[in-house]
Amino acid sequence: MGLIFALIIGVYWTLRPLKDAVFIQLVDKLQLPYAKTVSVLILLPLVMFYTKLLEKTSKEKMLVILPVFYGIMVLCFALLMQVFQSPAEAIAQRSFFFLAATRFLGYFFYVFVESFGSLVVALFWAFSADTTEPTSAKRGFPLVVTLGQIGGIVLPYGVGGLPYRLGHSTDTLSMIILSVLLLGIVPLVYYLLRATPKHLLVSFHGANEKKEERKQEPGFLEGLKLLLGHRYLLGIFAVNFVYEIVVTIFDFNFKIAAGSEYSGVALSNYLSVYGSSVNTVSLICLLLGISNVTRFLGVGVALAAMPVIVGCALAGFLSLNSLAFLFILMVGSKAINYALNGPALKQLYIPTTPDVKFKAQAWIETFGSRTSKQAGSTFNMSLAPLQSAFGDLAGKSHYLLLSGFLCFPLLAFWLIVAIFLGRTFKKAIKENKVVC
Numbered sequence: 001m002g003l004i005f006a007l008i009i010g011v012y013w014t015l016r017p018l019k020d021a022v023f024i025q026l027v028d029k030l031q032l033p034y035a036k037t038v039s040v041l042i043l044l045p046l047v048m049f050y051t052k053l054l055e056k057t058s059k060e061k062m063l064v065i066l067p068v069f070y071g072i073m074v075l076c077f078a079l080l081m082q083v084f085q086s087p088a089e090a091i092a093q094r095s096f097f098f099l100a101a102t103r104f105l106g107y108f109f110y111v112f113v114e115s116f117g118s119l120v121v122a123l124f125w126a127f128s129a130d131t132t133e134p135t136s137a138k139r140g141f142p143l144v145v146t147l148g149q150i151g152g153i154v155l156p157y158g159v160g161g162l163p164y165r166l167g168h169s170t171d172t173l174s175m176i177i178l179s180v181l182l183l184g185i186v187p188l189v190y191y192l193l194r195a196t197p198k199h200l201l202v203s204f205h206g207a208n209e210k211k212e213e214r215k216q217e218p219g220f221l222e223g224l225k226l227l228l229g230h231r232y233l234l235g236i237f238a239v240n241f242v243y244e245i246v247v248t249i250f251d252f253n254f255k256i257a258a259g260s261e262y263s264g265v266a267l268s269n270y271l272s273v274y275g276s277s278v279n280t281v282s283l284i285c286l287l288l289g290i291s292n293v294t295r296f297l298g299v300g301v302a303l304a305a306m307p308v309i310v311g312c313a314l315a316g317f318l319s320l321n322s323l324a325f326l327f328i329l330m331v332g333s334k335a336i337n338y339a340l341n342g343p344a345l346k347q348l349y350i351p352t353t354p355d356v357k358f359k360a361q362a363w364i365e366t367f368g369s370r371t372s373k374q375a376g377s378t379f380n381m382s383l384a385p386l387q388s389a390f391g392d393l394a395g396k397s398h399y400l401l402l403s404g405f406l407c408f409p410l411l412a413f414w415l416i417v418a419i420f421l422g423r424t425f426k427k428a429i430k431e432n433k434v435v436c
Contacts, residue, residue, distance in 0.1 A: 009279070013156045018171055036248070051222070051223055064189055066120050128346070130354055130357050137350055152279030162174055223360045236345065242410045245373075245376040245406075247334070248372070249380065250317055274327060277331045300423060300425070303341065303419075307412075311411045313329055379403075
């Protein structure tokens, strides 16, 4: 499981900076918020199709189908980038139709990578939660995450920055390697299922599980109905939502600053170093025992600590302004979320029914994440006059002031919800019942 997750996270964290670098080169850095909007709209039918597949296909087969699909698609993008990812001065001399196709490709690749982060990562954790008991998860999930961080360190730097170090003008080589790695997930899944004893591939079963399952009706909207019908799931949604809003505001400022200083494969390399740095700090946190917060103090403490940490980061964001500081801020915020908040949130799905694990979780992690990013992007788009005046101190100060007014109340709400989730989870495990 750890090796599979290492490949998934490694490929994702390599595609993620490529997504931003390619979009900035093919489209424009100030259109990043609009790309977030498009991704939310496109992901709606994708999740509908994904939930339909879950009803007709086993989770094991889905863990093979998605890597194969994304592996082939990445290979196709690799070939397209060889044509479209030309130097800026060459693109400017192309025809109108070529420019339109270039911009379309930038948006298409952006949405494609966003869907990978939503569907494949969510599917892996749904499979993990449905084949792991609470005691094993408490001990094993941090190890799986640790191996994932190693993949997220090695691949972004080793693969994402390779074209820059070799003097290439496009990211084609990186994408070809990523395609091969995605297809390499398939034999690992088959080995996992063949080598693991069947009695270990079991999930948590509460005394009231059958009663809860009878309440749940089939259909691609079932995940949404489950989400809206349970405070526990709405709480998980809220935690994802608030975190992503705040970090989207951080991230947009970081990408604007990076895009102003770097371009082309140099930008891909810089953002790949950022991706490796996030996972390096995450791994250090895990090795220093940050996961023991969950293990010894409980899921509730781990969940409640995160809004406090992000609040400190927000205070720094409002006070300092430089690319180097934004780099440190983004690395720290992302790393602690992956090392502490992420594993704790995944454990919240353990005392739930299989439909919640697979269908509701897909809605939460796809639309919870994307809708919250859209909310943060809407905030950025609504302040377009201030964004265009980044060089003006007054404009920047107004932007930061409004960011503070938006984010600090949200962080207080996040803290309250985190406490509720921790208490509900603890009670469910103690009474041997599923929450929903």
